Amino acid sequence: MKPLPPSIREKKRYLKFKVHAERDVEFGEIADAIWNSSLNYLGSKKTGEANHWLIKNQFDKDRQTGIIKVERSLLDDFRSSIALIDEIGDKNGFIEIQRVSGSIKKLKNDS
Numbered sequence: 001m002k003p004l005p006p007s008i009r010e011k012k013r014y015l016k017f018k019v020h021a022e023r024d025v026e027f028g029e030i031a032d033a034i035w036n037s038s039l040n041y042l043g044s045k046k047t048g049e050a051n052h053w054l055i056k057n058q059f060d061k062d063r064q065t066g067i068i069k070v071e072r073s074l075l076d077d078f079r080s081s082i083a084l085i086d087e088i089g090d091k092n093g094f095i096e097i098q099r100v101s102g103s104i105k106k107l108k109n110d111s
Contacts, residue, residue, distance in 0.1 A: 019094075021088050031054050037084050
């Protein structure tokens with residue numbers, strides 16, 4: 001089976017984020033907060049279209065930073081949904097989007 005040509009492939013962007021919370025939070029708590037906020041703001045249809053993915057091996061628990069993959073066409077809407085997060089797990093906190101890029105390599109070199 002042939003791979004899809006670049007013109008048909010999903011266009012994606014990567015968001016580098018930092019968590020600001022009262023205590024260090026776990027990966028699962030961040031994933032739940034992002035998912036719930038996305039569902040509340042975008043609805044189930046656009047959340048599915050955004051095809052966001054929190055990349056687990058890029059999460060740094062000590063610095064509370066990580067990378068999210070999201071569909072390019074819904075980038076602004078997704079950023080808005082992230083901005084509405086005010087609670088992560090059971091503690092107050094928010095997620096700051098530090099940078100947007102088309103590749104993970106650029107985000108990692110920027111640290």
